[in-house]
Amino acid sequence: MSDLADCTVLAGRSVRLTRRNPDAVITALVLPVLLMLVFVYFFGGAIETNTGKYVTYVAPGVLILCAGYGASMTATTVSDDMTGGIIDRFRSMDTGPTAVLSGHVAASVARNAAATAAVLAVAFAIGFRPHAGPAEWLAAIGILLLYITTLSWLGAAAGLLAKTPEAAGGFTFAMLFLPYPSSAFVPIDTMPDWLHGFADHQPVTPVIESLRGLLLDQPTGNSPWLALGWCLGLLAVALPLCAVLFRRRTG
């Protein structure tokens, strides 16, 4: 399938472009690690959780925050392509939207896998001790990858919608905010009542609950299924949306 070959070439390109952009390296790798340290050392002392050390409670949350945030940068990379001349060249070479967009998404997943590894390494270094067997680890990584993929496709849609790369950055901002009103950093029952409805029913909460449950060997309830449902549902919206937006954008 030539789309697959093109996607590989373009994912390689996107990863290379990230590596060469100091801003992007900092936002993709350094910032997540810093966030981990900030949460544990600045806020950790003040937050009560039922998992013993705060680092153990918060590490999955920071993983989610970084994943969502990193994935949302797809909005900017897609927007860069759409506003520069390069998309015309790709189109005139019959490289279709499927290859162009999935190239960006694949690069995003690769980038975020690296960031996740870095955050995990730092978390281990500062005392994160999960209790998970290989099956739990696999399930956790699977959910994380699905989450990253989903947000990357949503990011791609946002990038197609935004008129400028700066505007596309707004999506990143939203993704940076979304984990806060969830159980990522503090238990939901410590939040004001009016937030419970949103925090309980937004997609980040089941993802984070599954991750925490799997890694810390706690009951997960139906969280993994909710997480799966949310991700697949959002993907089912994002993929056709991308197709429509791309066609509208390129007339």
Next chain:
Amino acid sequence: MHPAAEADWAIETRGLSKAYGSVHVLAGLDLRVRRGSVFALLGPNGAGKTTTVRILATLTRADAGQAVVAGHDVTAARSRVRRAISLTGQYAALDEEQTGEENLRMMARLRGHSRSAARNRATELLERFALTEAGRRRVSTYSGGMRRRLDIAAGLVTDPQVVFLDEPTTGLDPRSRRTMWETIGSLTRAGVTVFLTTQYLEEADRLADHVAVLDGGRVRAEGTPEELKKTVAAQRLDLTMTGRSAYAELAGQLGERALHRAPEELVLGVATDGSAAHVRTLLDELDPTRAQVAHFSLHSATLDDVFLELTHE
């Protein structure tokens, strides 16, 4: 379409129209470009040259009309057209943070070359466009001319049948421009059809087999550069008058016959065939007292004259 006609024309359009809001950019454009020729589309800024190229290269849809490129309809058989053409747009379409070589390799891979074939093709093109040294550097460090050359090279990673070049030499110095002309010439020797737009009339004159002047959404004139020049008189006799009053008097007398007017320099131009007899007759006719004309010069028509003549408001 008739098979013989199909063999002859690399590009054929009928009644192409395109409007952006209330701006009617193209209003029934008819063009024919012979296979293996160089076709130059001229026109003032905003005439719709880029729009035409984008429609022919399948990037923009026309509102009405038909276009057949390399034997395929641009809307009905978009992919086939895309596989037969290459486009180098008016503005660079390169990754600034990849090296020249990486850009070319990427394009070649997207065009279906294997890894090693792509590498060879990139090396070959860098050499052909005098970018071998620069190939290892990021494009962000390139000069405007180098960028332009790389951009055109990127269009040639496969061997297209029709090459679209939107203002290929804008921003190039005279030497690079000449090199580019040679490159374009060498393309047609290999049987490729080149469709280019340009602001430089001299360029069209030097390169093109066929020229069309676009204005007001239609083709105002077309033909070989020679034919077009004939439409404005092959030669012009320019007379420098001795003073303002002499200029005003002769300008009044000539009326429409004056092909060229430059009041500041006191110059008026009239058509001539360039023969001594005709020039002498003209001088006697226009300056019977032999006191009004200070100097004269003969001027061969350029495409600039055609352009200005055809596109004046």
